[in-house]
Amino acid sequence: MKNLWRRHKDNFLLIREAYRVAGLCGKYYGSRKIPVFFHILRFTWETKMRPMEALGYGAFSSAARQSSEYLSKRTCSVLQSRLNPQDWFWVTEDKGIFQSFCDANAIPTPECLALLFRSSPGISSGHPVLPTIESWSETISQFDLDKVVIKPCRHSYGRGLLVPLVSEGRIEVNDLKFDSVQALAKYMFELPELTSWIIQERVQSHSALSDFSGTKHLQTIRIYTHVDKYGRAFIVDAFLKVIGGDAAIDNFQHGLLGNFIAPIDVGSGQLESAITRSSDMVWYRLDSHPKTGRTFREFTIPLWGAAKELVIKNAEHFKPIRSLGWDVAVTESGPVIIEANIRWDPPNWNPETIANVRKVLENPDCVYAK
Numbered sequence: 001m002k003n004l005w006r007r008h009k010d011n012f013l014l015i016r017e018a019y020r021v022a023g024l025c026g027k028y029y030g031s032r033k034i035p036v037f038f039h040i041l042r043f044t045w046e047t048k049m050r051p052m053e054a055l056g057y058g059a060f061s062s063a064a065r066q067s068s069e070y071l072s073k074r075t076c077s078v079l080q081s082r083l084n085p086q087d088w089f090w091v092t093e094d095k096g097i098f099q100s101f102c103d104a105n106a107i108p109t110p111e112c113l114a115l116l117f118r119s120s121p122g123i124s125s126g127h128p129v130l131p132t133i134e135s136w137s138e139t140i141s142q143f144d145l146d147k148v149v150i151k152p153c154r155h156s157y158g159r160g161l162l163v164p165l166v167s168e169g170r171i172e173v174n175d176l177k178f179d180s181v182q183a184l185a186k187y188m189f190e191l192p193e194l195t196s197w198i199i200q201e202r203v204q205s206h207s208a209l210s211d212f213s214g215t216k217h218l219q220t221i222r223i224y225t226h227v228d229k230y231g232r233a234f235i236v237d238a239f240l241k242v243i244g245g246d247a248a249i250d251n252f253q254h255g256l257l258g259n260f261i262a263p264i265d266v267g268s269g270q271l272e273s274a275i276t277r278s279s280d281m282v283w284y285r286l287d288s289h290p291k292t293g294r295t296f297r298e299f300t301i302p303l304w305g306a307a308k309e310l311v312i313k314n315a316e317h318f319k320p321i322r323s324l325g326w327d328v329a330v331t332e333s334g335p336v337i338i339e340a341n342i343r344w345d346p347p348n349w350n351p352e353t354i355a356n357v358r359k360v361l362e363n364p365d366c367v368y369a370k
Contacts, residue, residue: 014051018044021051025060028280036060048072056254057348058283071346071354079361083322084342092324092342095198096153105317108310108336110329113148114139114199118189124199137185143199145171145181150188153196156341158251160194163202163217174248203338206330208302214292215243219250220327220338221264221307224357225315227322229365233315235308236360237353238264240301242274244290260286262296263350269304271296275349283349307335322364 022037040051043059049072058064090097102109114124116136122129124139145164152160162173164184171178178184188197204210205219213219224236241250245258252259260274274286274296288295301307311326318324318340325344328335347353 014044015041018051021055021060024055024281028282029061031060043067048074050074055281056277058277058281061282063282063284065351069351069354070348071358073345076346076357076361077343080323080343083361083364085320088318088321089342091318092321092340093156094153094196095151095339096196098339099198099200101317102337105314107314107317108334110149110200110203110336110338112198112200113143114197115153116188116197116199118195122196133182133186133189136189137182140185140199141181147202148199149202150197150199152194153198155194157253158249160191161249162188163248203329203331203336206302206332208299209240209330212292212294212299213243213289215246217243217248217250218329218338219243220329221301222344223307223311223326223328224344225311225324225326226360226364227315227319231319233312235266235311237347237356238266239347239350239353240264240271242289244276261347261349263353264301264304266308269301269307271299271301273297277349301330303330303335310335310337323361 018040019037021040022031022033025031025036025040026033040054040060043049043054044051046067047054047070049059049070053073054060054070057070059067059070091101092098096115099109099112099115101107103112114122114129116122116129116139118131120131122131122139124142129135129139145166148164150162150164155161165172171181171184173184176187178187188194203218204216209219210216219241221238221240223238225233226236227233240262241252242260242262243250244260247257247259249257250259251257252261254277260276262274263272264270265272274289275283276286277283286296307328307330311328314337315324321342323342325341327338327340329338346357
């Protein structure tokens with residue numbers, strides 16, 4: 001009875017969400033509400049996508065692809081859970097555990113300067129950091145804040161990421177300003193949903209990447225790897241997260257930050273035209289970077305061969321995890337791993353990438369490394 005009620009409740013919420021999205025389609029595309037409402041219900045039934053999720057990918061615009069060319073986050077998660085042991089979830093999804101795992105296996109990552117916990121002692125330079133605002137403040141004050149990045153251990157999509165900038169004696173972090181390190185530590189300590197933090201050295205992109213986008217902030221490469229049934233790792237697909245404006249992070253967030261996605265030819269490292277989304281939920285291609293005027297198709301990722309070798313080599317350490325989404329930073333001294341994800345969102349913005357991903361996830365033992 002309880003399960004029956006839950007199913008009816010979920011269906012009601014889905015219908016209500018579909019009706020709301022139908023109204024938004026009228027606003028964005030001029031669609032008639034009732035016909036598009038039934039189209040949304042049919043689409044969500046076929047793809048298992050939530051209506052808002054599908055709207056974010058422009059699935060109800062005139063430029064939308066066939067429903068079979070989309071992969072829902074729910075379906076992707078189910079397929080990933082069949083490949084990846086969920087007991088290993090926090091090895092990649094907790095940044096502190098991931099850092100320790102990488103250090104133990106000599107995997108190149110940004111240097112870890114401190115781990116801070118609100119309910120137990122952390123660590124910095126081999127010494128404990130007490131779970132108090134004063135101890136956190138004392139630890140943070142030891143670092144040059146212009147050269148560090150502070151991340152919540154258990155958040156994703158760049159949420160909670162702090163990239164400090166010291167200006168005229170004040171600490172600017174994203175849209176926040178603090179008069180002192182103590183104020184910054186107090187802010188971090190008192191955030192209710194964030195109980196652990198990692199402080200790392202701030203990695204700089206290779207100068208070729210910085211010059212291409214006209215930004216000093218880090219731009220990373222997302223690389224999907226898969227391990228076939230014979231234990232051989234290979235690259236499924238890859239793209240560059242391109243900063244389009246003044247954002248301090250390269251996270252795409254469906255184009256909301258003004259950033260882009262540029263698919264990468266896996267063989268050569270050459271970029272394809274970038275992909276982004278307009279404010280009216282329409283996806284489109286860009287041939288050149290709007291800030292620098294540089295042509296995407298004329299740019300090749302520096303040290304691309306070394307970046308590919310890095311993920312292929314280190315996929316071995318994460319077995320029995322078979323499917324990973326890596327974020328790789330290419331620096332002047334070589335590529336380093338920023339993070340790896342046991343659960344990564346389906347790249348529905350690019351039909352070619354989705355086709356490659358779907359092929360591997362749905363037929364994991366029929367695709368073999370070359």
